Amino acid sequence: MPVASRKPSLAVRPFEESDYGPMVDYFLDSEPLVLTGMGIDTRKMLGREEWLRHLLMDHQKPDAQRDRFYLAWIRDDDLVGHSSINQIELGKEAHFHLHLWKADMRGAGVGAELVRLSAAFYIERFGFKRLVCEPYANNPAPNRVLPKAGFRFVKRYRTVPTTLSFEQDVNRFELDADDCTGSTLSVDHSIMPTSS
Ligand SMILES: CC(C)(COP(=O)(O)OP(=O)(O)OC[C@H]1O[C@@H](n2cnc3c(N)ncnc32)[C@H](O)[C@@H]1OP(=O)(O)O)[C@@H](O)C(=O)NCCC(=O)NCCS
Numbered sequence: 001m002p003v004a005s006r007k008p009s010l011a012v013r014p015f016e017e018s019d020y021g022p023m024v025d026y027f028l029d030s031e032p033l034v035l036t037g038m039g040i041d042t043r044k045m046l047g048r049e050e051w052l053r054h055l056l057m058d059h060q061k062p063d064a065q066r067d068r069f070y071l072a073w074i075r076d077d078d079l080v081g082h083s084s085i086n087q088i089e090l091g092k093e094a095h096f097h098l099h100l101w102k103a104d105m106r107g108a109g110v111g112a113e114l115v116r117l118s119a120a121f122y123i124e125r126f127g128f129k130r131l132v133c134e135p136y137a138n139n140p141a142p143n144r145v146l147p148k149a150g151f152r153f154v155k156r157y158r159t160v161p162t163t164l165s166f167e168q169d170v171n172r173f174e175l176d177a178d179d180c181t182g183s184t185l186s187v188d189h190s191i192m193p194t195s196s
């Protein structure tokens with residue numbers, strides 16, 4: 001009897017309040033060495049309750065006033081990761097972040113597709129002209145996946161990229177809105193909000 005193979009269905013949607021707990025647990029349950037490999041200074045991480053309190057307060061704010069906006073990464077109805085944007089300048093640009101929580105899912109092309117879907121979502125919702133992503137230069141996966149998802153390398157420089165980071169060399173990548181049209185076609189609009 002033939003066995004049908006099925007491509008996993010991938011989608012993105014804005015975070016609901018219940019999504020923040022699993023995200024905080026993803027960071028707090030990761031080994032310190034893994035976090036360091038992403039450029040995170042573990043001493044700067046908050047405890048679970050305090051971190052969640054900050055996140056849920058930010059969640060209530062209008063887009064223009066938010067520190068971060070989060071998208072859930074959904075694979076076959078399961079929450080498997082997230083992307084986020086900060087340094088949000090409506091109509092102009094924001095900084096993009098990416099995390100596939102399940103290590104055994106990485107390296108199979110899932111991240112590239114979810115980055116494409118996320119980028120299309122952010123550009124459509126916030127009217128960005130571009131997205132910027134500045135991964136730690138010594139973290140291979142994001143540096144490989146971003147060009148696969150259409151971002152172009154701009155430069156390498158030394159900075160403290162987020163409030164959780166140590167000083168590090170980052171590679172700056174940018175995705176122009178004009179280069180994101182193909183991805184928009186594959187965004188699942190049925191799960192997109194009707195208003196901002
Ligand atoms: C970054 C991330 C979202 C990418 O998702 P993914 O599903 O692994 O992405 P893809 O499989 O589409 O592509 C990953 C690419 O990185 C490569 N890669 C992954 N780990 C690597 C490693 N340790 N060394 C070299 N290349 C590596 C893969 O081979 C693949 O490239 P290829 O297709 O040219 O072979 C995911 O790996 C992740 O969440 N990593 C941990 C969190 C993280 O580091 N986030 C970035 C913080 S700035």
